[in-house]
Amino acid sequence: MHIVYISDGKAGHRSQALGLYKAMQRQSETNVTFEEVSLEKLPVVRLFFSFGKNQHIAIKNTPDYIFGVGSHTQLRVLLLGKVFPEAKTVILMKPNLPFAWFNHVIIPAHDGVPEKCNVILTQGALNPIINERRHQKKRILIALGGSSKRHQWNEQKVLSAIQQIVENNHDADIVLTTSRRTPSEFLPTLKEAPFSSALQIFPVEETPQGWIFEEMQKAEVVWVTEDSVSMIYEALTAGCKVGVIEIDRVKDDRITHLLDQLIEQCTEQQVLGLLNLSLNEATRVAQLLLKT
Incomplete structure (x- = not known):
């Protein structure tokens, strides 16, 4: 399984894409690879001329999933999905384009979008962190x-x-x-x-x-x-x-x-309260994507 991530160069956006990729890698029974491609290597005109060809000069391997995070990546994700029609397009944000144009739209719940059809809501943005259970008391x-x-x-x-x-x-x-x-x-x-x-x-x-x-x-x-x-x-x-x-x-x-x-939601009321919530959102989303 191959994932192509269209990058706008922002570290926070890359962290979300990496979080989902690594979670899919952990969950999948097959090998999962990741390819990062910058916006500059995907001019819109060239993408139009590549529709249906199942190849593009900037893409090394045929993708099964195309990820995008950030407003400038949305159109490229959509068009690259036309170049590789078998790939599933995944936007990790509330898109400006119609939601139905993408296979999966992953949005933090605080954006106020209802969860339906191809929309997956998350608690906060995804990240590549997991609980390694190495926490030290005090x-x-x-x-x-x-x-x-x-x-x-x-x-x-x-x-x-x-x-x-x-x-x-x-x-x-x-x-x-x-x-x-x-x-x-x-x-x-x-x-x-x-x-x-x-x-x-x-x-x-x-x-x-x-x-x-x-x-x-x-x-x-x-x-x-x-x-x-x-x-x-x-x-x-x-x-x-x-x-x-x-x-x-x-x-x-x-x-x-x-x-x-x-x-x-602070469950431990001291002079200052503490949150004690268990989150593993990237893994949950990865499981949903792999099931579909």
């Missing part, structure tokens, strides 16, 4: 984001939350990391706080690729600032208990409403 990871189109960084709220985490977990190993969006002045301020001596601090600039996903496999609990929705779902998929650190909101929309719903 090991905590704190992952900080920053300002976004929905959120405004609030230094005092974040400092207060970190202090509470430290004070509630005196005997825990607590690892803290930042993101590219974390204000540069925050770590110097944090290091001046008396409770910072209880933290092992790893700035994002000093961590190798894949470091945070490895830390999720080791942590029993992960605390994430609420701007990082994808990381909340990644930590849940890794099998961690997850806490949400609230910061200021610039606007309310379907994503912030989703966050409110998640926070309401």
Whole structure:
């Protein structure tokens, strides 16, 4: 079985496609291969002229599935499906084109689309993480984001939350990391706080690729600032208990409403609540695709 992924070059989109591919690889009884092709190698005009030929100069092997994530990939996925009519087209987002034009449309439930026909709803975006069951008792990871189109960084709220985490977990190993969006002045301020001596601090600039996903496999609990929705779902998929650190909101929309719903599901009420949900969405979706 061969999968062709049409890439727009965005890491977050690639993560979703890889998550589904790896889940299909785990579930399939046959060998599953993956080929990534950039948008630039699939000009629309050439795709039109290749209809029904079952071959294209940019595609090495005949696909059984064609994946796309991102608005710029949708038309290419549709047209490449005409080039390889036996392949199933899969869009991992709410498409701008009619849903019925694709074989499968995989959409996070918070987009508000009803699940019907070829639509599969998921809790959050898919990712390549699995629960490796290597979590260490009393090991905590704190992952900080920053300002976004929905959120405004609030230094005092974040400092207060970190202090509470430290004070509630005196005997825990607590690892803290930042993101590219974390204000540069925050770590110097944090290091001046008396409770910072209880933290092992790893700035994002000093961590190798894949470091945070490895830390999720080791942590029993992960605390994430609420701007990082994808990381909340990644930590849940890794099998961690997850806490949400609230910061200021610039606007309310379907994503912030989703966050409110998640926070309401906290099952361990401490000073700060923890989510304890078991997610394995990529595997569930892979099973549905392979059955059809």
